[in-house]
Structure formats: C-alpha cells, structure tokens
Amino acid sequence: MTSIRRIVEESDTPAGRAFDLAVQTAILVSVISFSLETLPDLSPETREVLRWVDWVTILLFSAEYVLRVVVAESRARYVFSFYGLVDLAAIVPFFLSTRLDLRCLRALRFLRLFRVLKMARYSHAVRRFEVAFRRVREELVLFFFATCLLLYISAVGIHYFEHEAQPESFQSVPHSLWWAVATLTTVGYGDIYPITPGGRFFTFVVLMIGLGIVAVPSGLLATALTEARVEDAGSTEVRVPPESSS
Amino acid sequence: MTSIRRIVEESDTPAGRAFDLAVQTAILVSVISFSLETLPDLSPETREVLRWVDWVTILLFSAEYVLRVVVAESRARYVFSFYGLVDLAAIVPFFLSTRLDLRCLRALRFLRLFRVLKMARYSHAVRRFEVAFRRVREELVLFFFATCLLLYISAVGIHYFEHEAQPESFQSVPHSLWWAVATLTTVGYGDIYPITPGGRFFTFVVLMIGLGIVAVPSGLLATALTEARVEDAGSTEVRVPPESSS
Amino acid sequence: MTSIRRIVEESDTPAGRAFDLAVQTAILVSVISFSLETLPDLSPETREVLRWVDWVTILLFSAEYVLRVVVAESRARYVFSFYGLVDLAAIVPFFLSTRLDLRCLRALRFLRLFRVLKMARYSHAVRRFEVAFRRVREELVLFFFATCLLLYISAVGIHYFEHEAQPESFQSVPHSLWWAVATLTTVGYGDIYPITPGGRFFTFVVLMIGLGIVAVPSGLLATALTEARVEDAGSTEVRVPPESSS
Amino acid sequence: MTSIRRIVEESDTPAGRAFDLAVQTAILVSVISFSLETLPDLSPETREVLRWVDWVTILLFSAEYVLRVVVAESRARYVFSFYGLVDLAAIVPFFLSTRLDLRCLRALRFLRLFRVLKMARYSHAVRRFEVAFRRVREELVLFFFATCLLLYISAVGIHYFEHEAQPESFQSVPHSLWWAVATLTTVGYGDIYPITPGGRFFTFVVLMIGLGIVAVPSGLLATALTEARVEDAGSTEVRVPPESSS
Numbered sequence: 001m002t003s004i005r006r007i008v009e010e011s012d013t014p015a016g017r018a019f020d021l022a023v024q025t026a027i028l029v030s031v032i033s034f035s036l037e038t039l040p041d042l043s044p045e046t047r048e049v050l051r052w053v054d055w056v057t058i059l060l061f062s063a064e065y066v067l068r069v070v071v072a073e074s075r076a077r078y079v080f081s082f083y084g085l086v087d088l089a090a091i092v093p094f095f096l097s098t099r100l101d102l103r104c105l106r107a108l109r110f111l112r113l114f115r116v117l118k119m120a121r122y123s124h125a126v127r128r129f130e131v132a133f134r135r136v137r138e139e140l141v142l143f144f145f146a147t148c149l150l151l152y153i154s155a156v157g158i159h160y161f162e163h164e165a166q167p168e169s170f171q172s173v174p175h176s177l178w179w180a181v182a183t184l185t186t187v188g189y190g191d192i193y194p195i196t197p198g199g200r201f202f203t204f205v206v207l208m209i210g211l212g213i214v215a216v217p218s219g220l221l222a223t224a225l226t227e228a229r230v231e232d233a234g235s236t237e238v239r240v241p242p243e244s245s246s
Numbered sequence: 247m248t249s250i251r252r253i254v255e256e257s258d259t260p261a262g263r264a265f266d267l268a269v270q271t272a273i274l275v276s277v278i279s280f281s282l283e284t285l286p287d288l289s290p291e292t293r294e295v296l297r298w299v300d301w302v303t304i305l306l307f308s309a310e311y312v313l314r315v316v317v318a319e320s321r322a323r324y325v326f327s328f329y330g331l332v333d334l335a336a337i338v339p340f341f342l343s344t345r346l347d348l349r350c351l352r353a354l355r356f357l358r359l360f361r362v363l364k365m366a367r368y369s370h371a372v373r374r375f376e377v378a379f380r381r382v383r384e385e386l387v388l389f390f391f392a393t394c395l396l397l398y399i400s401a402v403g404i405h406y407f408e409h410e411a412q413p414e415s416f417q418s419v420p421h422s423l424w425w426a427v428a429t430l431t432t433v434g435y436g437d438i439y440p441i442t443p444g445g446r447f448f449t450f451v452v453l454m455i456g457l458g459i460v461a462v463p464s465g466l467l468a469t470a471l472t473e474a475r476v477e478d479a480g481s482t483e484v485r486v487p488p489e490s491s492s
Numbered sequence: 493m494t495s496i497r498r499i500v501e502e503s504d505t506p507a508g509r510a511f512d513l514a515v516q517t518a519i520l521v522s523v524i525s526f527s528l529e530t531l532p533d534l535s536p537e538t539r540e541v542l543r544w545v546d547w548v549t550i551l552l553f554s555a556e557y558v559l560r561v562v563v564a565e566s567r568a569r570y571v572f573s574f575y576g577l578v579d580l581a582a583i584v585p586f587f588l589s590t591r592l593d594l595r596c597l598r599a600l601r602f603l604r605l606f607r608v609l610k611m612a613r614y615s616h617a618v619r620r621f622e623v624a625f626r627r628v629r630e631e632l633v634l635f636f637f638a639t640c641l642l643l644y645i646s647a648v649g650i651h652y653f654e655h656e657a658q659p660e661s662f663q664s665v666p667h668s669l670w671w672a673v674a675t676l677t678t679v680g681y682g683d684i685y686p687i688t689p690g691g692r693f694f695t696f697v698v699l700m701i702g703l704g705i706v707a708v709p710s711g712l713l714a715t716a717l718t719e720a721r722v723e724d725a726g727s728t729e730v731r732v733p734p735e736s737s738s
Numbered sequence: 739m740t741s742i743r744r745i746v747e748e749s750d751t752p753a754g755r756a757f758d759l760a761v762q763t764a765i766l767v768s769v770i771s772f773s774l775e776t777l778p779d780l781s782p783e784t785r786e787v788l789r790w791v792d793w794v795t796i797l798l799f800s801a802e803y804v805l806r807v808v809v810a811e812s813r814a815r816y817v818f819s820f821y822g823l824v825d826l827a828a829i830v831p832f833f834l835s836t837r838l839d840l841r842c843l844r845a846l847r848f849l850r851l852f853r854v855l856k857m858a859r860y861s862h863a864v865r866r867f868e869v870a871f872r873r874v875r876e877e878l879v880l881f882f883f884a885t886c887l888l889l890y891i892s893a894v895g896i897h898y899f900e901h902e903a904q905p906e907s908f909q910s911v912p913h914s915l916w917w918a919v920a921t922l923t924t925v926g927y928g929d930i931y932p933i934t935p936g937g938r939f940f941t942f943v944v945l946m947i948g949l950g951i952v953a954v955p956s957g958l959l960a961t962a963l964t965e966a967r968v969e970d971a972g973s974t975e976v977r978v979p980p981e982s983s984s
Contacts (some may be wrong), residue, residue: 031493031890035911038897050490075973080367107894110887125876136369141469142944149356156353159284171389179940185945188433189928202422207431208390219468219711222957225877226965227472384617385717395602398523402599405530418530434679436928446587446670453677454636456571465957467713550932557796630863631963641848644769645801648845665773680925692916699923704955719964 004069023064027109030057033104058094062111065091072229086111128232132224136217143217147184154180154206161199184210252315269310273355276303280352304340307355308468311337330359374478381405382463389463390401393430396459400426400452497563508666515556519601522549526598550586555603557583578603620724624716628709635709642705646672646698653691676702743809761802765847768795772844773952796832799847803829824849866970870962874955881955885922888951892918892944899937 007015033053036042042050065087072078079088089105133140153178162170170176171191179192183203194200253261261462279299282288288296311333318324324333335351379386401422408416415438426440429449440446499507525545528534534542546579557579562569571580581597590680647668655661661684662668671684686692745753779787794813803825810816819825827843869880885971891912900908905932908914915931923940932938 034894037909039912042908049313052867054459102429103897104894107891110890111885117297122876122880125880127876129880135475138368138413139374140370140950142371142375149944150361152356153353156280156350158810160350163284171286172284172423174285174935181938181942181945182926183433185931186432186434186678186924187921187945188428188435188680188928189926189927189931190434190436193428193435193932200427207427207433207902208393209286211460212467214949215461215464215953216471218953219465219714219957220471221709221950222954223469223472223961224959225954227476227875227876229877246754300503310604338525376535381721385721386621387616388614388621390618395605398602400597402526402596406596409530417532419527422529422746429679433676434681434926435676436680436682439674439681443666446673450673453673453679454639457677457706457712458632460718461710465711465960466717468957469715469718473722500756523877524962541742627967630860631866631967633862634863634867641851644848648842652842655776662822663778664776666777675925680920680926681926682926682928685920685927685929689912692919695797696919699919699925703923703952707953707956708963711957712963715961715964720970732817 004067005073008067021216026057026060027112029053030061030106031110031215033057038212039100070161080127083112092229118157126227126231128228131228132221136220136224139220140217143213146213150210151177151180153173154178154184154202154210155204157206158194158199161196161202162194165196180206182215183207186211186214189206250313251319254313254317270359272303272306272310273358274485275299276307276352277356279303280350290390305336307333309339320486328348333429370478374471375472377474378467381473382466382470385466389459389466392459394454397426397430398424400430400448403448403452404410404440407442407448411442411445426452429453430460432457432460493629497565498722500559500563516605518549518552519604522553522598523602524658525549526596551582553579553583553707575604616724620717620720623720624713627719628712631712632709635705635712642698642702643669643672643676646676648684648696649698650691653688653694654686657688657691670673672698675699676706678703680705742809746805746809751841755943762851763883764795764798764802765850768799769848770843771795772842776783786916792832799825799829799975805858821850866963870959873965874958874962875956878955879950881958886952888917888924888944888948890916892922892948896932897935897938899934902930903934915941918944921945922952924949924952925978 004201006013007019010016033050037050037054055187066171068078068084068087071074078084084106090109093105124240155173156174159170159173159176170179175192181187182189182192184206194203252259253265255262257263257266276299279296283296283300314330314333315325319359324330331353336355339351391471397467401419404425405416405419405422410424421438427433428435428438430452440449498505499511502508503512508694522545529539529542529546560570560579561567570576578600582601585597647665650671651662651665651668654668662671667684673679673728674681674684676698686695744751745757748754749758768791769923773789775788776784776791806816806822806825809814816822822848828847832845894912895910896909896917897914900914908917919925920927920930921946932941
C-alpha cells in the first residue's frame, strides 16, 4: 500500500515519475480532443475517433481517481482537497446526464500539469513563487477589495452621466459594471463607451485612480519574487560569480 | 456619552463591532438594492420591495448620521470631514426633490466598507499602504501633472494631424483629448483613432513616451509597499523562518 | 541688467516669482483659448473675444521672448536651447502666413508649466526624477531600440500571414506597422486585427515577447525613482520615524 | 585567415568596424526596400529600382554568408547557430522558387542590428540585460506556462458561457482562445467579446487573476535589471557622486 501510495502521490521514484507522466499525457490528450470536438465542421469519422478518445481518457481518469482515494492516507482530506474536487469534477459530468453540459469542467484538470514544473530545475522557482505569494497575500486581498469598490463606484458614476444619452448601453448599474471592468483593466473592447463630456471626464478621473490600483498587484508579486530569489541565491550559493563568469 | 461615542466611532468593543457590522450590512443592502432598481425590466412587486428597502436604509443612515453628529467630540470636524460629507451626501438627495437625480451619491457610502479591512489581520496591510502612499505622494503628483501635460500636447498634436482627414472625430482639441485619454491609458475603445500616416506616426511617438510615464505610478506604489512590508517584517518579527518552515 | 536677468531667469526673489506666475498664467490662458477656438459651434462674439485673447497673449509671449534674449548671459545658448526654440515656435507661426497652420506649436509652451514644480516642495521630486532618468537612460535607449525591432519584425510577419486574407487592412508592411504599434502597446483600437489562424498564433507569440519588453521601461523608471528616494531620505533625514509617527 | 576572421567576426579593429557598418547599412537598405515593395501603388520605375536594390543586397548577403562560413573557426557551429540560420534564411528564399513567398524571413536579419548596441557605451547595458535575463529565466518560463494554462482554461470557460448566445464568434474552443489572448493581454480589439451576464462575470474573474500573472514577467525583468545595474555601479565606480555632481 505504502509503495503504491508513493508511486501515485510522489514523483521521487522512477515508477512515480512514470505514473505522473502517464496521467499528464492523458490530460493533454483529453484536453486537445475536447477542444477539437468543439470545432463545427468535422467529418463523422473524426468525431467517432474523438468520442473514443473521450471514453478512454474518462475511464483512465476514473481509475486514477479511485486509486487516489484508495491509497490516500486520509481519504476525506483528498476528496475535499482542491485537486480532489478538480479530479472529481472532471469525471462526474460524464456519468450524469444533466441538462447543463459540464464536460468543460474537465479543463480544470489542466491545472494538474503544474506538477510538471515541480520536477527538476523549476521546483525552486515554484517554491519561490509560493513564498512570494504568501508574503503579499494580504496586499493582494486589499487591492482586490479596492478594485471591487472602485468598479462599483465607477459603474454608478458612469450610469449617472451616460444613462440619458445612451439608454441602451448604460441601461442599469449592472450593465455599467461591465463597462467598468473593460475600462479599468484597460481591455477596452469598444462595445460600450461614454459619449457625453461629463462621462468622458469621469472616465479620465476613474482611470487616473484605477491605473494606480489595478496594476499594483503584479508589481507587488514581481518585487516579492525578486526578494525571494535574492534570499534563495544568498542561502545556497555565492550570487554574482556564476552569472558573470559564463 | 463617552461610551456611546466609543461604540459609534471605534470598533474595539463587542458593541462597537456590532454597530459597525450593522452599518456595513445596511450599506451593502442599500447599494445592492440601488443597483437592482436601475434594471429596466422589473415587476411592480419587486419595485415595491426595493422602494421599501430604500426607505428603511435611508432612515437608518439618517439616524446614524444624527448619532455621529451628536456624539462627535468636535461636531464641526466630523460634519466637514471626508466621511462626514459622504454620509451627508448619501441622505440629503432623498429629502430634497431636485431636478438632478443625485441618489447615486449613495454609492460613495461604499467607501465606509473599507472599515472592514481595519479589523483583524488586514489592519497591518492598510497601515503599510498608508505609509507607502505618503512616501510616494510627491512622485504621484508629479506624474499626474506630467500625464495631464502629455495628454494636452497629444490632443493638440493629433488634432493637427487628423483634423482634415476626419473632421467629425477630431473636430476640436477637447474632442481630441478624449482620444488622448483612451490611447495613453491603452484602453483603446476604437471609437476614434488616427488614419493618416502622420497621425499614426505621432501616435507611435506619443505612446513610446506615454507608456514610460502612465505606468510608473503603480510601479512606485508597488516598490514603496514592498519597502514598507520589509521594514514591518524587520521590526516585528524574524522574517524568513516563518515563511520557509511551513 | 543682472537684476532683471535674475527676475526673468530665476524664481528666488518675489519679483522673479511674480514674473514666473504671470508667464504661466498667460500660457494657461493661451492654451485654453486655443483649445476653445477649435470648437466648431461658437458664436461670433465668442470668436471675437478668443481672437483678442490670442493677440494679447502672443504680444506678451513676444515681449517675453525679446526680454529673455536681451538678458541672457549667452544669447546664442538661449536661442538654441530647448526652451528657447519652444518659445520661438510659439510666436513665429503667428507672424508668418504659411499654408500650414502651425499655431498648434504653441501647445509646446505648456512644457514651461513644469517650472511650477521646480518651486517649493516638488523640487526634490523633480531632482530625483532627473537622477533616476539619467541612471536608466542607457536601458531606456536599449529597450526603445528593441521595441522598434520587434515592431518591424511583427509588421513583416503579420503582413505575411494576413496579406492574402485581408488585402485591404494589411496591404503593405507600413500599414502592418500600424497594427504592430496598436497591438504591442496593448491599445488595440480594433480597426485592424488578424483573422487567420496563422496570424492569430503569430499575434500570440509576438505579444508574449512584446509584453515582456514594452512594459519594462516604466518598471525600470519606477525602481530607479525608489532608489533615488531612499538615497535622498538617507542623506537628509532619518527615514522611518517621521512617517510612522503621524 | 585569422586576420580576415577578426574583421568579419569582431569589431575591435577599424576594418572590423567598417565591415560591421557595411553589413548593417546593407541590412537597413534591404529592410526598407522590402517594406516599400509591399506598397500597392508604386510606379513601374520605382519597382524597377527596388528590384535592383533587392538583387544587390542579396548578392552582398550571399557573399557575406560564404565569407562567414569560410572563416569560421568551426563551420558547423556557425551554420547551425542562431545567427547562422538567420543569415541563411535571408538568402535561401531568393534562390528557391517555392509556392510560399518566404522573402519576409529577411526581416529576421534585422536582429543583426543588435550588434550596433554591442559597441561603445551600450555594451554595458546589453551585458546587464543578459545577466538579468539569465537570472529570471526560470521565473519567465514558469509564468509563460501559467499564462498558457490560464489562456486555455479561460477559452474553455468563455466557450461554455457564450457558445449559445454567440454561436458564430465563440463557435469552438480554438476560436475562444483568440478571445482569451486578446483579453488577457488587455489588447481588447473588440472583434469578439462576451454578452451574457455569466460570460461577463467570468471575464471579470479571469482578468483579476490574469492581470496579476501576465504583467509579472516585465516587472521581474525590470527589478533584475535594476539589481544588475546597482551591482555594476558598485563594482566599477563610486555610485552617487557622478550623478549628483552634474
């Protein structure tokens, strides 16, 4: 039992790495086949092949899920863990015939591919990312909160300025929220934008505040990652020489 | 009096926290109800319910405002403080029947929700943000000033290049300012853009300068926040161990 | 002579500050009046007033220019300095009747307003900006060069992929350059975009590289400014206490 | 042989610099002539001139390629090096008459212009960039991987939400991937965007996560470059004085 668990849960043995690789290949195949299935103009033969691939990968995923539950040290903890729920969400829609087509949940299994990075040389980078993320977590929550507030206030404001001029586009605060999301993230699809002088000046004010808020989290993450990297370099090796000598 | 003031103004007692929570719930309810009211296709019953919610929350806000004025150590200071004006702006439009519909000012009360963050574990992050903001304040003013200048010069320039080719879109400098805002913030709605070679080259030049100016404030805030966090960690706890041990 | 020069060129005397303030007010008035003149639907009376304002400010600017030339320690150096040329460019178009309407060059005088910041408390921030800019100048040139190269290669690439599918939008490499500018700066007006799978994949590749290049200069400027601020604080005052005590 | 190699491969002699300059001029001429050729409305005479320029530059490039192969210390290493392949790709399409028009590969020769920067004062900046890039390479790979995962999951998600409402725009997962690329990079062309409340909320969630991921690499590069610059300054000169004295 313990040795099977080690194969399934760890990747420090050749068998464990092979198991990981097999699962990841199945995920990749499943994910590509699912994407192709959505293409509208496929020949019936291709559809047949894709359906077969579907069946096989789902069977593999189900077997893997059962195996993981069986070998888990604490079954409840695995079942209710993030990856446990992702693994379940990937197979359940196949066995239930619901009105909603939830097969797309399978895409979440893609997250399992992150495990690839846990191997070899990227394990350090992943650990540094975890350290950096934990350090700025509170700031990230704070800025997410501030962003939500700013989005809401922007939506109410633009609704006030543009409601009369464009009763269709800015018909309600929830509609205006969509404008606020597209504008403050600077995506700017162009499906909805202010046309009154008041609305445009309000957009300017909101953007001046918003640009200083929305882009801060990525800057925080970047500096925290640099910090983690410098500490890492300081604790395990002499920093400058290896870089400047090559 | 002092004990009531402590309940109203602080949140370090159970009663104070309960008061805060009640106010914040009322704000959330009011804000959501206000948003829903703007939806165009509501049944008369729903409208009736929302109008009731409106009445009740305004009464609560009014009572809260009177209470805050009464218990304030210096009444004038509260009335003319930022939050004092916000609190007033949220209730006044309800009692005045003006031609302008200013009920949307109530959305500003949303800012009161920031108080949620003042509790528990986010109070440190909020304080760090205040420290960081104060440190880069002068730089932020400087870059805001530079952004305004660049916006104006861009607007005059694009008006010069595009005025003849697109007399409608770029009909005046104020109209061109809207193009400058949408372009330099990289929102790019696509409602107005240059089509002449000269105007496009000018856009390129302006963007090369603008990208290096508009995005700097968020970078400054990010580095100042990191600075504040490192100092914080240095003064209250040993930094690396707690992170790397878990 | 020396005392007049001090009034005109410096702002460390009451008379010098008054002169600066007068010039800046004239610039602001000229700039606003110029913007309003471009509005299409003005009454003849307003136009008359604006023309008068135009005349008066140009006369003032001309007088100021002559004064600056007269008092300058080295006349040639002032005339061919950046601000000397800007000052000249602001008045010359008025006296020459050319086919080209170059009155918009007056907007450049707006840069003179930067002098406002040189006073009082922002002078430190301006100096820090100059220090930071000088430190990253070589990197900025390098990234500007890399951006130009990437823009050109992107334009040639997208022209190859999209030329046949959209012979109108991507008719030539210069046309495709406009697409490259709008895309790599993430403005994305939406007037021109790839529609073939190949062109879209190429856009993805170019954006992945481009995002890591185009946004770097503002990050460099931000970190250099932080560096300059920390040094400044270290050399003139004790850093943390004044911030954390208030 | 050795002296010719030194002229061709290095730029530390007058002859070497002259050779470099000649090659770079030829590249610039070739690149500009290639761009002009794509313009649709050229006179036959201009076309004739451009064709001649084409011939001459290709002959020069071919001669240069042969020369580089001949003088290379290890011929195989040059032929299969990055620049060796670029040099070959620039001339081969001219001699082969293929169905595909691959002359645009010549644009890659533009990369040779980077050599300009290797001279004089920018060589330090280039070296610092190489040091910085090497330091954050692992993080860049990690974030590229995370970006790809996020793009795929976003595409599947938006396909689920918008497929029914917009069967044309979001007809398949590959089509939705294009939306994901344009949205997460904040380009936002506006050719394809969600219209259902579910799809819009999903876009909001994806953008909140995406902004914190897509913009991190440029921040990492910026901080690593600053690090490299500070180390550089520390090892070769005293840092603050030269800046603050001018």
